[in-house]
Amino acid sequence: MSLLPNLRPVRNHRLAWMGGVLALALAASVSIGARTTMAAGTINILETGSSLLYPLFQLWVPVYTHTDPGVKITPQSTGSGTGISQAVAGIVQIGASDAYMSNALVKMHPLLNIPLCISMQMVNYNLPGLNKIHLRLSGPALAGIYSGTIRYWDDATIKELNPGVHLPHHLIIPVHRTDGSGDTFIFTQYLSFSTPSWSNNVSYGTTVTWPAVPGGIGAEGNPGMVTATQDNPYAIAYIGTSFQNAIEKQGLGIAVLKNRAGNFLLPSARTAEAAAAVMVPKTPQDERISLIFAPGAESYPIINYEYALVSRRQPSAEMAAALRKFFTWAISRNGGSTPHFMAAVHFVPLPAPVVKLSQAQIAQIQ
Amino acid sequence: MSFHLFTGLLACLVAGTLVIIVAFLGLYAWPAVRLNGFSFLYKNTWSLGFLYRNPITVHGQQVLRGAHYGILFLIVGTLLSTLVALAIAVPVGVGAAMFLAEGLPPSLQTWFSFFVELLAAIPSVVYGLWGYVVVIPFLGHRVFPFLARHFGFIPFFGGAVGSGYGLLTSGLVLSLMIVPLITATLRDALVAQQADLREAAVALGASRFEALRTVLLPATRRVLIGGSILATGRALGETMAVLMISGNAVNYLPGNIYAPISTMASFIVSQLDSALTDPTGMAVRSLAEVALVLCLISIVVNGFARILLYYEGRQSARVA
Numbered sequence: 001m002s003l004l005p006n007l008r009p010v011r012n013h014r015l016a017w018m019g020g021v022l023a024l025a026l027a028a029s030v031s032i033g034a035r036t037t038m039a040a041g042t043i044n045i046l047e048t049g050s051s052l053l054y055p056l057f058q059l060w061v062p063v064y065t066h067t068d069p070g071v072k073i074t075p076q077s078t079g080s081g082t083g084i085s086q087a088v089a090g091i092v093q094i095g096a097s098d099a100y101m102s103n104a105l106v107k108m109h110p111l112l113n114i115p116l117c118i119s120m121q122m123v124n125y126n127l128p129g130l131n132k133i134h135l136r137l138s139g140p141a142l143a144g145i146y147s148g149t150i151r152y153w154d155d156a157t158i159k160e161l162n163p164g165v166h167l168p169h170h171l172i173i174p175v176h177r178t179d180g181s182g183d184t185f186i187f188t189q190y191l192s193f194s195t196p197s198w199s200n201n202v203s204y205g206t207t208v209t210w211p212a213v214p215g216g217i218g219a220e221g222n223p224g225m226v227t228a229t230q231d232n233p234y235a236i237a238y239i240g241t242s243f244q245n246a247i248e249k250q251g252l253g254i255a256v257l258k259n260r261a262g263n264f265l266l267p268s269a270r271t272a273e274a275a276a277a278v279m280v281p282k283t284p285q286d287e288r289i290s291l292i293f294a295p296g297a298e299s300y301p302i303i304n305y306e307y308a309l310v311s312r313r314q315p316s317a318e319m320a321a322a323l324r325k326f327f328t329w330a331i332s333r334n335g336g337s338t339p340h341f342m343a344a345v346h347f348v349p350l351p352a353p354v355v356k357l358s359q360a361q362i363a364q365i366q
Numbered sequence: 367m368s369f370h371l372f373t374g375l376l377a378c379l380v381a382g383t384l385v386i387i388v389a390f391l392g393l394y395a396w397p398a399v400r401l402n403g404f405s406f407l408y409k410n411t412w413s414l415g416f417l418y419r420n421p422i423t424v425h426g427q428q429v430l431r432g433a434h435y436g437i438l439f440l441i442v443g444t445l446l447s448t449l450v451a452l453a454i455a456v457p458v459g460v461g462a463a464m465f466l467a468e469g470l471p472p473s474l475q476t477w478f479s480f481f482v483e484l485l486a487a488i489p490s491v492v493y494g495l496w497g498y499v500v501v502i503p504f505l506g507h508r509v510f511p512f513l514a515r516h517f518g519f520i521p522f523f524g525g526a527v528g529s530g531y532g533l534l535t536s537g538l539v540l541s542l543m544i545v546p547l548i549t550a551t552l553r554d555a556l557v558a559q560q561a562d563l564r565e566a567a568v569a570l571g572a573s574r575f576e577a578l579r580t581v582l583l584p585a586t587r588r589v590l591i592g593g594s595i596l597a598t599g600r601a602l603g604e605t606m607a608v609l610m611i612s613g614n615a616v617n618y619l620p621g622n623i624y625a626p627i628s629t630m631a632s633f634i635v636s637q638l639d640s641a642l643t644d645p646t647g648m649a650v651r652s653l654a655e656v657a658l659v660l661c662l663i664s665i666v667v668n669g670f671a672r673i674l675l676y677y678e679g680r681q682s683a684r685v686a
Binding site: 078081082084086105107180210212214218228232 | 410411412413414416417418419420421432434502503506526528529530531613614615616617618621625626636637639640642643645646
C-alpha cells in the first residue's frame, strides 16, 4: 500500500539542507560537551525525583559547586515515583522522594533512605473572592471531596467547618497527581490516618486508585498542580510548601488543616517544628517513618522527611566520597540547611537527633 | 552472499520484528493476563493495590493486596478520541484536498501543499505543548461553555464543561495531526487522475465541482480509505500530545464530550514510573498487557482496512 505522499524535489532539497545544519550543530555541541567533562575530570552526580525537593536542589547546586568544584550535580524534577524507580534501577546516584520506600521494596532493593530536611504540604484552592480567607478543612472533608461524596463548595461539611463564610454553590474540581508522587503519598496518608473509610478503600501510596470524581483532573508534578489550580476556578489541590511563593504570587488560597488534636493550623516553620518534635524520638535507625497527623496541639498534620535514596555500594571510592561530602553538607546547619536555604522553600532543617541518624546512614555509603 | 539472499534476509528481519515484539510482549505480560483474566477488558479499575503493605501470593504469583487491573476506560478513551479526530479530520481533509487539487492555480498549489505536508512533520510533543498552553484555556473558558449552552440539546454536548482537558480537546488536536495525512494522500491521487476522466465529465455538462464529486472522488476512494486508516493508526497510538491535554482520567468513563479521558498509549507513559515502584512487578506486566491490547487493536484496524481495500478493488475492477 503506497500511501505516503511523494516527496517533492523541493522539499527533499530543503530537508537535506536542514539536516546538514542540524548535524553540524549536533556535532559542535557534542564536542563542546565532551571537552568540558574531560577537562576537569569532574564527578557527575545525577539526581531525579521529587518535584517538592527540586526547588531546594536548584538553590543548593550553584552554591555547592563553590564548595566542591570537582563535583557536578544535575537535578531533575520528575516526581518521587520516578525518583524511587530510577534509584532502584541504578540510573541515578540520588533518587529524591517525599516517600520512604515500602518494606517489600527495601527488601528487594536495599537502598538507604536518608532524610535531608523536613517539608510540609499545603492544601490550596482557587475560590474567586475567597482566596484571601484561609478556609478550614479537615481530613474527612478532604477525603469526601476526593472520593466524590462532597461535590459542591457549599456542602454541609465544609459549611460547618467555616461558619460565616459565604461558600459558592459550585462543583469542586479536585486535582490530583498523575505521576507517581510523594505528595500523593503524604496527602493520602493524612486522609488514611484521619478517615477510616479512606484507609479501607483507597489507603496510601505514591500512586493510589483515585475514586472516580466526574470533573476531577490529574496533573504532572507540583508545577502542574499549581497551573491546574490557577487555570481552574473552584479547583482544590495538594501542593508542597516549596511552591508556597508561587501560590502566593498567583493569589491562590491556603487552607488551615485540622490536626490530630482538633486544632486548625497553617503550614509554618513553627507548626512543622512542633510536629517534628513529637515524631523525632520515634524515628528508627533506617529513618523510614511517616510524620503525618502527629499528635500535639500545635502540630501541623502534613509534614514529612525529604529522602535521598542512595545505594550503599558505589561504583568508585571517589563517587562514594563525593556523595558523602554532599549529603553531610546538605544536612549541616552551616551548609545546605542554613535558614537562608530553608526559608526560601519553606522547609525546616532536621532536628539534631535526626541529623545524627542521617550521618550514620551517610557513613554507610562506600 | 547473493543479492537475492541478502534482500530476502532483510525482508524477513522486518517482518520478523513484528512477530517478535508481539511475542515478547505476550510472554512478559502472561502472568498479568492470567491474573487479570477477561475482566481486564471490561472493568474500570486500575489499582496497583496497597503499595506499602506486604505482598500476598495468588496462584503462585506475588501480588499486592488490593491490586486490580481493568482498562475499559482506556479502550473507550482511545477509541472515542480517535473517532472524534476522524469525524473532524476526514471532511476537512477531503475538502482541503479538493481545494488544493482543483481550486488553486498550479503555482500556488505547490506552496499550499508544502505547508499542509509540513503540518505532518511537526513532532507531536509540539502539538501537545501548543494544546496545553493555547488550546485548553481557550476551549475550556470560551468555546466549551458556549457549545454546552447552545448545543446542549445534542446528546453528550450538554452538562459540565470541565476545564478544557478532555475528549473533545484531544480529538481536535489529534485531528490537526492527521488531517495532513489524509489531505496529502488524497490530493496526490486527485492530481494523478488522468485528464480524460475530468474532460469527459466536463464534456457531459458537469460543472467543475460536479466532475470532482461524481467522477474524480469516487475514483480515488481507495486512496481515501487508505489514508484514513493510516490516520487512524496514528491517532490510536499518539502518545505525547494526548498525555498533555487529555486530563488523564483514570477509572471512569467520560460522561460527555468535554470530559477528561486517558488513552492506552499515554497511560503507559504516565504510569510506568509508578508501576516500577510495585515490588511484585505485576503493575509493569499489566502495562505490557495494555500495550498488547493496543497492538492487537491496531492490527485489527489495519486488517479491516486491507479487507475493505480488497473488496473496494474488486468492485472498481468490475465497474471498469
